Amino acid sequence: MMNSSNCTQTDLKTYYAITYTFILIPGLIGNILALWVFYGYMKETKRAVIFMINLAIADLSQVLSLPLRIFYYLTGTWEFGGPLCLFCFYLKYVNMYASIYFLVCISVRRYLFLIYPFKFNDCKRICDVYISIVGWVVVCVCCLPFPLLRRQRKDNTTMCFVDLPVQQVDLPVSIAMMTIAELVGFITPLLIILYCSWKTVLSLKEKNSASRDLGEKKKALKMILTCALVFLICFAPYHISFPLDFFVKTKKIRNGCIQKVISVFHVLALCLASLNSCVDPVIYYFTTDEFKRRLSRQDLQDSIQLHNLSYVRKHSREALRED
Known part of the structure; x- marks a missing residue:
C-alpha cells in the first residue's frame, strides 16, 4: 500500500503520561493494601489466595516502573541508560501476561473448589506455590522477544518505550509469532475463563444444591465473572491492536491513514491494559469477603x-x- 500524505502523525505521548499518572497512586496504595490483607488471612483460606498475592506482586512491579515512564513521556528524553529502558519495557509485558496467567489460575481454582470440593479441598497450598513459580518462569521466558525485537539506536540513546525501533522480521515469521502469541497469551486463557464461568452457571441451576452451597456458588461465579470482565476490558483491545501495530512498526502496513488509526487504537489499548494494575485491588474488595472484612x-x-x-x-x- 502506498503511503498517504493527507494523514499526519499525532504525538500520543501525552495520553500515556496522563493515564500512567492516573494509575500510579491508586495502583500503589491498592496493591500494597492487597498484599497486607492477603498476608493476614493466608492461613485462613485456600481459595486462590496464593494466586491473588502473585497477581498483586505483578501489578505492583508494573506500578513501580510508572514514574520512569511518566518522566519519559513528559520530557521526551530517556536519561537512565539502555539496559534500564529495555528492562522497564520488558516489565510491562511480564506484568500483563503474568496478570492474565494468575486471573486464569484464580478462576480455575475457584471453579475446582466449587465443583469438586472434596477432591481439591485437601490440595496443599504448596501446590499453588509451585504453579505460581512455573507461571513466572514461563511468562518471563515467553516475554523475552518483546525486548529482543527492540533496540536503541547507537546515534540516539535518549529514546525509549514506544519510540524504540522494531527489528525487521520476514512476513511469514511475523505471522507465525503473532499467531502463537495470540493463541497462548489471549485466546486460550479467555476460553478457559469462559468455560469456568459457563460450568459455574450450570451448577447454579442444579435443583439439589443446599442453600449454603448455593451461596458459595454465587460467590465463586461473582469472582470468575469479574475475572472474565477485567480480562475482556483490559486485555482484549490490546490483543486486537497488537498484531496490527506490529505490522505498522515493521513497515508491512504502509498507508499513512491506516497507520494513524492503528497507532491511536494501540495507545488506547495499552492504556486499558495498564489500567489492570489499579482495577485488580477493586476486584479483591468486591469479590472477597475476607478482603472486605x-x-x-x-x-x-x-x-x-x-x-x-x-x-x-x-x-x-x-x-x-x-x-
Missing part, C-alpha cells in the same frame, strides 16, 4: 492495635536483655 474499620483498628502491641513487646524484651 480486613479493611473494615473495626478489623483495621484491631490489626493496628495488635501490630503496635507486638512492637511494644518486642522492644520491651530487647530492653530487658540490655539491662
Whole structure:
C-alpha cells in the first residue's frame, strides 16, 4: 500500500503520561493494601489466595516502573541508560501476561473448589506455590522477544518505550509469532475463563444444591465473572491492536491513514491494559469477603492495635536483655 500524505502523525505521548499518572497512586496504595490483607488471612483460606498475592506482586512491579515512564513521556528524553529502558519495557509485558496467567489460575481454582470440593479441598497450598513459580518462569521466558525485537539506536540513546525501533522480521515469521502469541497469551486463557464461568452457571441451576452451597456458588461465579470482565476490558483491545501495530512498526502496513488509526487504537489499548494494575485491588474488595472484612474499620483498628502491641513487646524484651 502506498503511503498517504493527507494523514499526519499525532504525538500520543501525552495520553500515556496522563493515564500512567492516573494509575500510579491508586495502583500503589491498592496493591500494597492487597498484599497486607492477603498476608493476614493466608492461613485462613485456600481459595486462590496464593494466586491473588502473585497477581498483586505483578501489578505492583508494573506500578513501580510508572514514574520512569511518566518522566519519559513528559520530557521526551530517556536519561537512565539502555539496559534500564529495555528492562522497564520488558516489565510491562511480564506484568500483563503474568496478570492474565494468575486471573486464569484464580478462576480455575475457584471453579475446582466449587465443583469438586472434596477432591481439591485437601490440595496443599504448596501446590499453588509451585504453579505460581512455573507461571513466572514461563511468562518471563515467553516475554523475552518483546525486548529482543527492540533496540536503541547507537546515534540516539535518549529514546525509549514506544519510540524504540522494531527489528525487521520476514512476513511469514511475523505471522507465525503473532499467531502463537495470540493463541497462548489471549485466546486460550479467555476460553478457559469462559468455560469456568459457563460450568459455574450450570451448577447454579442444579435443583439439589443446599442453600449454603448455593451461596458459595454465587460467590465463586461473582469472582470468575469479574475475572472474565477485567480480562475482556483490559486485555482484549490490546490483543486486537497488537498484531496490527506490529505490522505498522515493521513497515508491512504502509498507508499513512491506516497507520494513524492503528497507532491511536494501540495507545488506547495499552492504556486499558495498564489500567489492570489499579482495577485488580477493586476486584479483591468486591469479590472477597475476607478482603472486605480486613479493611473494615473495626478489623483495621484491631490489626493496628495488635501490630503496635507486638512492637511494644518486642522492644520491651530487647530492653530487658540490655539491662
